Amino acid sequence: MIDRKSRDLSGNRTLGAAALGAALLFATAPVASEPSEADFHAALQALDTQKFQQKAQAIEHLGALDNPRILEVLESLAKGRLYVRKDGRIVIAERSGKKYLIQDAISGRPEPEAGKKELKKIKVNNRLRRLIRGVTGRLALFSDDPDRRVKAADNLIKNPNPQVLPLFRQARDRETDDAVRAKLEVGIAVLELEADDPALRLAATTTLAETSDPDIRSLLEHRLQTDAEPNLEIRDALHGAIETIDRKLWLFGIAENLLFGISLGSVLLLAAIGLAITFGVMGVINMAHGEMIMLGAYSAFMVQEIFRSVVPPELFGFYLLAALPVAFLMSASMGVLIERGVIRFLYGRPLETLLATWGISLILQQLVRSIFGANNREVANPEWISGAIEIAGGVTVTLNRLCIILFSLAVVAALAAFIRYSRFGLNMRAVTQNRSMAASMGIRTGQVDALTFALGSGIAGVAGMALSQISNVSPNLGQNFIVDSFMVVVFGGVGSLWGTIVGAFSLGIVNKFLEPVSGAILGKIVVLVFIILFIQMRPRGLFALKGRAAGD
Amino acid sequence: MKTVSKLMAAACLFAGVFAASEGVRADEPIKVGVLHSLSGTMAISETALKDVMEFLISEQNAKGGVLGRKLEAVVVDPASDWPLFAEKARELIEQHEVDVVFGCWTSVSRKSVLPVFEELNGMLFYPVQYEGEESSRNIFYTGAAPNQQAIPAVEYLMSEEGGSVERWVLAGTDYVYPRTTNKILEAFLKAKGVAEEDIMINYTPFGHSDWQTIVSDIKKFASAGKKTAVVSTINGDANVPFYKELGNQGIAAEDIPVVAFSVGEEELAGIDTGPLVGHLAAWNYFMSVESDKNSEVIEKWHEFIGNEDRVFNDPMEAHYIGFQMWVQAVEKAGTTDIDAVRTAMYGQTAPNLTGGTAVMNVNHHLSKPVLIGEIQDDGQFDVVWETDGVVPGDAWSDFIPESAKLMSDWTEPFSCGNCEKPSS
Numbered sequence: 001m002i003d004r005k006s007r008d009l010s011g012n013r014t015l016g017a018a019a020l021g022a023a024l025l026f027a028t029a030p031v032a033s034e035p036s037e038a039d040f041h042a043a044l045q046a047l048d049t050q051k052f053q054q055k056a057q058a059i060e061h062l063g064a065l066d067n068p069r070i071l072e073v074l075e076s077l078a079k080g081r082l083y084v085r086k087d088g089r090i091v092i093a094e095r096s097g098k099k100y101l102i103q104d105a106i107s108g109r110p111e112p113e114a115g116k117k118e119l120k121k122i123k124v125n126n127r128l129r130r131l132i133r134g135v136t137g138r139l140a141l142f143s144d145d146p147d148r149r150v151k152a153a154d155n156l157i158k159n160p161n162p163q164v165l166p167l168f169r170q171a172r173d174r175e176t177d178d179a180v181r182a183k184l185e186v187g188i189a190v191l192e193l194e195a196d197d198p199a200l201r202l203a204a205t206t207t208l209a210e211t212s213d214p215d216i217r218s219l220l221e222h223r224l225q226t227d228a229e230p231n232l233e234i235r236d237a238l239h240g241a242i243e244t245i246d247r248k249l250w251l252f253g254i255a256e257n258l259l260f261g262i263s264l265g266s267v268l269l270l271a272a273i274g275l276a277i278t279f280g281v282m283g284v285i286n287m288a289h290g291e292m293i294m295l296g297a298y299s300a301f302m303v304q305e306i307f308r309s310v311v312p313p314e315l316f317g318f319y320l321l322a323a324l325p326v327a328f329l330m331s332a333s334m335g336v337l338i339e340r341g342v343i344r345f346l347y348g349r350p351l352e353t354l355l356a357t358w359g360i361s362l363i364l365q366q367l368v369r370s371i372f373g374a375n376n377r378e379v380a381n382p383e384w385i386s387g388a389i390e391i392a393g394g395v396t397v398t399l400n401r402l403c404i405i406l407f408s409l410a411v412v413a414a415l416a417a418f419i420r421y422s423r424f425g426l427n428m429r430a431v432t433q434n435r436s437m438a439a440s441m442g443i444r445t446g447q448v449d450a451l452t453f454a455l456g457s458g459i460a461g462v463a464g465m466a467l468s469q470i471s472n473v474s475p476n477l478g479q480n481f482i483v484d485s486f487m488v489v490v491f492g493g494v495g496s497l498w499g500t501i502v503g504a505f506s507l508g509i510v511n512k513f514l515e516p517v518s519g520a521i522l523g524k525i526v527v528l529v530f531i532i533l534f535i536q537m538r539p540r541g542l543f544a545l546k547g548r549a550a551g552d
Numbered sequence: 553m554k555t556v557s558k559l560m561a562a563a564c565l566f567a568g569v570f571a572a573s574e575g576v577r578a579d580e581p582i583k584v585g586v587l588h589s590l591s592g593t594m595a596i597s598e599t600a601l602k603d604v605m606e607f608l609i610s611e612q613n614a615k616g617g618v619l620g621r622k623l624e625a626v627v628v629d630p631a632s633d634w635p636l637f638a639e640k641a642r643e644l645i646e647q648h649e650v651d652v653v654f655g656c657w658t659s660v661s662r663k664s665v666l667p668v669f670e671e672l673n674g675m676l677f678y679p680v681q682y683e684g685e686e687s688s689r690n691i692f693y694t695g696a697a698p699n700q701q702a703i704p705a706v707e708y709l710m711s712e713e714g715g716s717v718e719r720w721v722l723a724g725t726d727y728v729y730p731r732t733t734n735k736i737l738e739a740f741l742k743a744k745g746v747a748e749e750d751i752m753i754n755y756t757p758f759g760h761s762d763w764q765t766i767v768s769d770i771k772k773f774a775s776a777g778k779k780t781a782v783v784s785t786i787n788g789d790a791n792v793p794f795y796k797e798l799g800n801q802g803i804a805a806e807d808i809p810v811v812a813f814s815v816g817e818e819e820l821a822g823i824d825t826g827p828l829v830g831h832l833a834a835w836n837y838f839m840s841v842e843s844d845k846n847s848e849v850i851e852k853w854h855e856f857i858g859n860e861d862r863v864f865n866d867p868m869e870a871h872y873i874g875f876q877m878w879v880q881a882v883e884k885a886g887t888t889d890i891d892a893v894r895t896a897m898y899g900q901t902a903p904n905l906t907g908g909t910a911v912m913n914v915n916h917h918l919s920k921p922v923l924i925g926e927i928q929d930d931g932q933f934d935v936v937w938e939t940d941g942v943v944p945g946d947a948w949s950d951f952i953p954e955s956a957k958l959m960s961d962w963t964e965p966f967s968c969g970n971c972e973k974p975s976s
Contacts, residue, residue, distance in 0.1 A: 052713060052936070080829070080928060095930070125926060125936040127715055130806040147740035158807075214775035222777055260764040267762070367819055375594035376792060380824050388800050448582070461793050471761050472792035472823075477592050480759045481790075515765045520756045521726055 014054055016395045040067050043162050047077070047122050048084050055128055066172035071139050073105050078132040083119040093119055100264065135158065146177045153183040155348075157190055158215060165191045168363050186211055193223060205234060209241035212248040219244075256395045257512050263401040265508025266408040269501060270467060271481040272488035273412060274460030274499040278335075281432050282452055284343055285354045288361040289485060290478025292457045295334055296327035296464025297473045298368060301377045315380035323465050331461025332454040339453035344446070361478065379468040400469045407466050415459060416497055428452050432495075448529030491531050502542055507531075561724035568688065580754040581624035582617070582888055583611060587665070587676075587710060592632025593789070597867075598657050601679065602627060602920035604868045607856045608875045618882050626650055634874065635665045641665040645674045649799025651888040652677070652878055654871055659683060659729050661734060675890050677878065679870035681813060681835070683732035687947040687960035687969030690890075692877075692897065692916050696836050697945040698736050702783070704922040705811045705834035706737060708937050709781045710744065713923075719750045719780040721770050726755040732787035733813070737783060738953040747806065760790045763797040771801065774808050782810040788911050791815055792823050795831070805830025805926070817863040820931045823884065828927045832936075836920040837869035837906055840932040873910050876902040908942055915960035915969075917945025 043065060046058035059077070064068055076082050076092045082105065083093045091111065093100040100119060102111040124132070133155060149171075156164055168191065172184040189204035205332040208216050221240050222228075229235050271293060276284045301321035307316050338360055346353045385403045388396040419425035430438040431448045439445050464477070471477060492503025507527060514523040538544070586605045588598035610624045617623055626648045630637040637656065644650045645668070653669075654677045656662045662678055669676050669690040681696040695712065709717040720739055724730025734753060741751060752773050754766060774780035786794055791812070800811065811832040817839050820828075848946040849872065854860050881896035882888055900912045904921060919942040925933025947969070948958040960969045 080934070101600075123933070123934045123936065125713070126806050127713060129830060130715075133806060214772055215777070217659055218775055218777045256768060257765075260762075260768070264762050265762060369591065369595060374599055375598070375821055376789075376823075378821070378824060381796075386800065386804055396801055398764075398797070400800060470793060470796065472789060474596065474789065476759070476789065480761055493725065513766055516769065519754070520760060520766065524757060 004266060013436055025265070033056045035107060037067075040065055040069070044073065044090050044105055045088075047082070047090060048088070052125055052128060055122075055124070056131055057129060059131055059135065069106065069108060071136055073138050074109070074132050076105075077122065077124060078129050078136075080121060080124060082122045084122060086118045089118075090122070133349045134161075135190075138164065141171045148182050149175075149177070150183055153180065153187050157183070157187045160190050160219075162191055162194070168535055177370065186216070186475030190216065190219065193219070194228070196541075197448075201229070201231070202234050202237055205237040205241050209237075209244045212245055212252060214249060217242060217245045217249070226507075240353065252395045252438065255391075256514070258509065259395070259397055261512035262505060263397075263405060263508070264426075264512055266401075266405040266466065267470070267503035268484055268488050268508055269412065269504035270408045270463035271460075272485040272492075272500055273415060273497075274456045274458075274463060275485045275489050276495075276497060277415075277456030277459065278453055279486070280475075280497075280500065281428070281494045282449065282456070283350075283432075284347075284453070285350050285356040285357065286343075286456075287336065287354060287482065288364060289457075289460055290480070291361045291364040292331040292335065292460035292478070293366070293464035293467065293481055294368065294473075294475065294478040295331045296461030297379065297468035297477055298372065298377070298464075299323060299327040299330045299461065300465040300468045301372075301379050301473055302326070304379055317384055320382060320465070320469075324462060327461040327465040328458040329461075331464070332458030335454040335457025336348035336450050338457075339450050343453065344449065347449075361482075365475045365478070373476075376477065379473050381469055385469065403468065408463075411462060412497065414502055419497070422505065424448075428455075487528070487531055489541075490535065491541055493543035496541070496543040499541055499543035581622040582619070582882075583624050583626050583648055583650040585641075585648065585650035585653035585655065586625055587630060587637065587640055587653050587805070587956065588657065589632040589661075590627075590629040594632040594657055594661075597791075597818060600862075601654075601657070601866070601867060601871060602676045603857060603862075604853070604864075605875070605971065607853055608872065610856065611628060611729065611852070612879060618879050619886070621889075622837050623967060630661070632789060634658075634660050637661045638664045638668050641668045641674070641676075642672070645669075645672045651675075651882075651890075652876065652893075657867070658682070660727070662686075662691070663728075673890055675894065677874040678873065678876060679867040682946055683729045684736075684949055685732055685952075685955055687915060687962075689894070689916075689962050689967075689969060691945075692874060692912065693945065694874040694918055695867060696922070697917055697947060698733055698826045698949055699946045700836060700922055700943050701765055701813055702733050702737055702918060702940060704943070705813070705832070706740065706783065708834075708924050709811060710808065713937065715779055715781070715923065717781040717809075718746070718778040719752075719774065719776065721754065721780065721782040722747065723754045723756070723766070723770075723782055724785035725758055725760070725787035725790060727758070727787070729796075730755070730787070733785050733975075734783075736949045736951050738903055742817045743951065753852075756786070756790065758787065760786075761793045761795050767797045767803065768799050770808065775951060780806060780808050782946075783809050784812040785814065786812070787814055791819055793826050795823055799827030800833075802827065805832075809923075816865040817852070817932065818865050818869075820927065821863065823931075825927050825931050826929050829929050831927050833927070834922065834924050835866040836922060837866045837904070838915075838923055838933045838935055839864045839924045840925070840928075841906040841923070841935060843905065843907050845903055845907075849905055867906050870918075873902045873920075877910075894962070904942075911944075913944055914963045915945070916962060917947055917949050919944040947973065 043058055043061040046061065049055060059074065062074060073082070081092055081094055083091055085091050090103050090105045092105050093102045099113045099114055099115060101302050104108060104111055109172065137152040137155040140148045143149055143152070156168070165188065168184055168188050172181060172188060175181040175184060185207060189207035192200045192204040195201055195204070208220060215531055220238050224235065224238050229238060245354065274292060278284050278289065300323040303326050304319045307319040307322070342356050342360065343353060346356060381400055385400045390396045390399040419428065427443050427448050430441070430443060431445050435445055471480070488503045488507060489500060491507065492499030511523055511527055514526055518526060560775040584605070586602050588602045589595050589657050590599055590602060598947060600975050606625055609723060612618065613622050618818055626644060628640045628644060630640045641653065644653055652675045653656040656665060656676070656678050659682050665676065668674070674690055676691045677694055678691055679694050681701050684697040708714040721740060722734045724734055738751060738753070748910060756766065770782060783805050808832065809832055811834060813834060826851065850864050853864055854862065866884050877897060877900040878893070879902050883891045885892040897912050900916050901909045904910050906921060907924065908921050921942050922939045924933045928934055947960040948955040950956045957972050958970050959973045962969065
């Protein structure tokens with residue numbers, strides 16, 4: 001039965017049917033006959049052309065052949081790893097240093113390596129990649145890996161093709177994983193929306209109402225708008241389904257904005273915690289705060305480079321952990337240098353501090369520019385924080401942002417505990433609340449000042465390490481954060497860690513709810529105006545410090 | 553570097569003295585001003601252009617200079633500070649008495665030096681793609697005008713080859729280049745029958761780093777069942793977080809391609825391009841293009857700069873072409889006098905590194921080929937489409953009603969940059 005079907009279809013020249021035939025063959029009857037290498041070879045060689053149109057035909061051809069190597073060849077082609085050797089044969093090549101490791105495309109046997117000059121790449125464009133994804137996607141419906149099956153199903157839902165309906169049904173019947181099965185059901189429903197049988201169409205509509213995908217919503221709407229649905233009952237069902245999806249999308253939209261806001265808030269929080277110490281606790285207007293962040297980011301870059309050259313590749317992902325203390329120490333020691341060298345002579349003279357630290361920030365920027373160059377440096381996201389988790393209905397959280405949310409909270413918690421419970425934290429609070437009293441109790445205030453500044457700078461460095469994961473690492477990195485940091489600290493209340501947390505998250509969330517309505521630029525302006533008005537009413541911010549310190 | 557140029561200057565002087573003693577006419581060296589930021593935010597892009605000018609001048613001197621005289625680079629640093637650009641331009645022309653200036657990157661820096669060059673009758677070669685809508689008798693625009701970059705890129709995406717895109721997101725940084733380009737593109741798209749609701753325009757501040765909402769909006773905009781593409785005029789620094797967010801939210805180029813006009817090899821150096829494979833850029837030059845001329849120049853460039861990893865990009869090629877044309881024009885005019893050289897510039901040709909020949913037109917813009925490349929995982933571009941021949945740059949866009957009637961022709965008797973076409 002299946003064999004006959006595949007034979008019938010292979011007469012059809014369209015890609016969908018041809019690939020379907022191939023897929024069915026793969027899935028059910030693992031290649032009984034000898035794979036015809038001559039066909040494979042001919043179809044493969046047809047790829048060696050400048051014309052994308054001819055390449056597309058060659059890919060369709062390849063998709064229709066029954067050879068277990070096709071999947072790998074097509075995937076290599078999509079990744080740009082298929083090359084033509086000087087002798088005209090097509091090979092799979094992978095770059096390794098200056099040389100290319102080579103295997104024969106047809107047999108998969110390794111061959112002597114070659115230099116760049118001996119190889120010519122077979123170029124692909126987006127259209128061909130899409131084509132290849134279609135072909136390999138159908139093959140992947142029967143893959144052993146559930147993730148790949150979900151991806152394949154998703155792909156086919158996005159590009160519905162009535163010819164794959166039997167394939168989908170077959171995949172569903174074999175499916176053991178519930179999540180994949182649900183996806184396949186949706187895929188089938190999308191296709192059955194155009195079935196001849198009204199009962200099937202109604203059932204499909206009910207299934208699709210369960211989803212929360214804007215793609216499917218527009219599909220349903222398209223059906224209504226084009227009057228493709230004659231049956232009144234089903235039309236009502238379609239209206240109902242759209243309403244249900246809209247309700248869900250509305251809720252998800254709010255959840256998404258909230259999530260984005262928390263994520264932005266955590267970035268603001270990270271950027272501002274260090275300042276909450278140097279400005280909030282010590283009262284130093286430190287314009288070079290942004291450069292402390294930048295130094296942390298560059299420390300992460302340096303640690304990464306060391307890991308690249310020294311540590312085995314499988315441990316590379318842990319470079320961030322190693323970068324944490326390095327970033328802290330780097331920025332902290334720079335902090336001590338600045339405090340001892342400049343700021344300590346300027347306590348009590350805020351305007352001069354402002355100018356001096358502004359100058360320091362320019363010096364540090366140019367210094368970094370001279371050492372590392374003006375270009376952005378690449379700080380790679382390690383494997384374990386790349387990608388995203390889809391929560392529901394297209395609401396995705398990217399992993400790096402999730403990590404930053406958790407990391408910022410951890411840093412604040414550690415800092416709060418340190419200030420609250422450690423001996424040094426006690427000294428620090430004593431000195432900032434009443435310097436002369438603390439001094440007469442035998443606390444070396446000068447030393448405490450230096451170490452407090454170092455702590456604030458070090459935390460800025462740690463923040464920079466984390467921010468290198470989402471921002472670009474360039475000498476200007478710090479400037480992007482300095483205004484936001486001051487905004488958060490002033491809004492939250494100078495000297496209050498709690499205020500900084502609440503300030504950062506509320507600014508983040510407000511910003512993200514404003515952005516879709518007003519656009520990014522107006523959103524920023526509105527937030528700034530709001531803060532100015534707020535400061536007029538509560539000059540000491542959200543959480544004003546009370547007690548003796550407040551009086552000075 | 554400094555010492556090299558000093559040595560070179562000394563060598564020039566020495567050669568001059570030596571030649572003079574033989575009785576051959578040899579004046580002081582011809583001075584070439586280089587006006588690119590070496591510090592501040594724009595140093596990221598402009599430092600490479602300063603390097604390429606020093607490279608070109610040393611190459612020319614090795615060939616014996618121009619008119620038998622050596623060339624000398626006068627490098628100043630306007631430090632990414634727009635008013636300082638005007639001051640430094642004045643300094644170059646009045647104090648150093650340079651015969652030509654190669655410089656500027658951002659449109660705002662060009663706008664700031666333009667009155668200086670017109671007042672003192674200087675000559676500026678501007679090498680960067682820009683928004684058009686300008687024509688000065690003292691500036692030669694060797695970068696792309698919108699019709700040499702933006703319009704062909706959009707046409708490509710509309711074609712079957714490019715994916716038959718029907719819905720458009722025009723995303724840009726909020727300043728003059730993206731706003732003007734998007735205005736032209738919007739008019740162009742509407743002229744092509746794209747409906748208002750199929751165009752989404754979005755502006756973000758400089759250095760925007762939180763792209764979550766916008767990328768998510770783009771995703772929603774793209775789920776209307778029509779093929780969607782993003783046309784990005786996002787400026788330098790904001791690109792890295794933008795592309796990172798795209799990659800992380802799983803937007804592949806096959807689904808929503810992004811075509812960018814300010815992202816080249818130099819900008820990609822700071823990104824892991826693995827997740828970006830297939831996103832596009834439109835330029836007049838890509839480093840990856842295989843031609844003998846291109847590999848020869850890149851090899852010499854690497855030798856000069858002493859670093860195999862340095863890239864060569866579109867504005868650098870523009871300086872390469874502009875410099876060559878200027879040398880030929882000076883040879884043709886037999887003098888470095890600004891007006892004589894300007895007249896000699898029209899019709900000058902120089903080989904493009906990608907093949908074909910660039911021509912300097914009477915509107916001070918070049919005729920150049922347009923290439924569209926897809927990002928590869930090694931940070932280079934693969935050319936997927938190019939124009940059949942060269943495209944002449946158009947100073948005044950045909951898609952903005954008020955500028956469509958303007959034309960630019962700096963030869964006699966018309967000799968005007970923004971006058972209405974004479975009714976024939």
